[in-house]
Amino acid sequence: MEAIHLKTPLILSRTLSDRVGVRTYLKLDNLQPTGSFKVRGMGVATQRAKLEQDCISLVSSSGGNAGLATAYCGQQLGMHTTVVLPETATDLAKRKIASLGAEVVVRGGHWAESNAFAETLVEESRSSGGSKAVLIHPFDMPDLWEGHSTLVDEVREQLPEGVTPSAIFASVGGGGLLMGILQGVKRAGWREDVKVVPCETFGANALALSLERNERAEIAITSLAKSLGADKIGIEILAECLDGGYDIEPIVVTDEEAVGACLKFALDHGMLVEPACGASMAPLYYHGDRVRKLCGGGGEGRCIVVEVCGGGAFNSIEMLQGYASALGLDMNGNKA
Numbered sequence: 001m002e003a004i005h006l007k008t009p010l011i012l013s014r015t016l017s018d019r020v021g022v023r024t025y026l027k028l029d030n031l032q033p034t035g036s037f038k039v040r041g042m043g044v045a046t047q048r049a050k051l052e053q054d055c056i057s058l059v060s061s062s063g064g065n066a067g068l069a070t071a072y073c074g075q076q077l078g079m080h081t082t083v084v085l086p087e088t089a090t091d092l093a094k095r096k097i098a099s100l101g102a103e104v105v106v107r108g109g110h111w112a113e114s115n116a117f118a119e120t121l122v123e124e125s126r127s128s129g130g131s132k133a134v135l136i137h138p139f140d141m142p143d144l145w146e147g148h149s150t151l152v153d154e155v156r157e158q159l160p161e162g163v164t165p166s167a168i169f170a171s172v173g174g175g176g177l178l179m180g181i182l183q184g185v186k187r188a189g190w191r192e193d194v195k196v197v198p199c200e201t202f203g204a205n206a207l208a209l210s211l212e213r214n215e216r217a218e219i220a221i222t223s224l225a226k227s228l229g230a231d232k233i234g235i236e237i238l239a240e241c242l243d244g245g246y247d248i249e250p251i252v253v254t255d256e257e258a259v260g261a262c263l264k265f266a267l268d269h270g271m272l273v274e275p276a277c278g279a280s281m282a283p284l285y286y287h288g289d290r291v292r293k294l295c296g297g298g299g300e301g302r303c304i305v306v307e308v309c310g311g312g313a314f315n316s317i318e319m320l321q322g323y324a325s326a327l328g329l330d331m332n333g334n335k336a
């Protein structure tokens with residue numbers, strides 16, 4: 001079956017290359033259908049559910065990009081999709097998800113409660129012998145990781161002959177995207193040679209804290225980068241980070257830097273992404289020296305790749321303006 005996700009462009013960013021002093025490429029997964037990388041993993045997971053598990057309906061408990069991508073896949077595959085959202089979900093999220101033909105159910109005060117209800121929906125469908133449903137987790141599911149890993153295969157094919165990354169930057173919430181990237185890096189034979197740089201914001205830094213403590217840390221979410229708001233990393237994902245033999249160097253940025261990076265990226269490249277995505281560009285915009293050092297100064301045949309994970313669907317210029325003025329930033333992403 002043909003993949004549901006698109007092969008996205010890899011572009012050279014002149015402004016970021018100049019800022020950091022290392023050739024920097026952007027993998028534009030913000031151009032995927034529904035505006036984020038999520039459809040890579042959700043596409044594989046939903047196709048397998050349909051073909052291998054004989055499912056006819058999908059359930060998601062995400063009011064964010066994962067729910068939107070699941071609804072899109074359900075629509076593409078002709079499968080009934082239910083998305084369970086907490087009471088805190090915005091009208092925009094409900095409207096966008098419903099516009100893809102999914103049934104929107106509001107249940108629970110926060111994600112864990114919505115997810116518990118989504119699990120009961122799936123159990124009921126199985127025990128009743130009726131329409132078999134499958135729960136598509138937002139980040140903790142092997143089929144997802146396999147789908148996400150395709151982005152590294154594409155990068156390898158798209159980079160100019162003889163160029164390999166010194167470092168790959170990507171945002172981390174629950175760690176699904178990171179796990180996909182690790183798998184892709186391993187497949188490319190880049191494990192020892194390519195640094196993986198997971199990016200988080202303070203108040204959503206469950207991975208950085210876990211790597212520091214060498215055990216799974218649970219945090220209270222305070223960051224405005226909502227798509228990074230997982231209170232802990234998936235168990236298998238953390239184990240792969242700790243024991244997989246990769247060269248991983250996490251970076252944590254402030255909300256201010258994440259929002260500022262969104263504004264600068266909008267000015268430089270004319271595209272709107274979420275603060276969750278800004279987090280992976282913020283080190284290049286605000287910590288060029290550290291980034292240059294981290295990748296050994298670049299050098300002949302080396303470059304930086306940033307996974308532009310996207311998430312513009314729940315963003316708007318007004319929202320970004322609101323964050324900027326609350327944080328004391330002007331519309332160029334500088335301290336006003």
Ligand SMILES: *Cc1c(COP(=O)(O)O)cnc(C)c1O
Pocket residue numbers: 036037038065066138139171172173174175176177178227228230274276277309310311
């Ligand atoms: C889902 C998402 C993330 C985090 O991905 P995880 O797999 O949960 O780590 C980051 N940015 C955006 C825009 C997302 O949609």
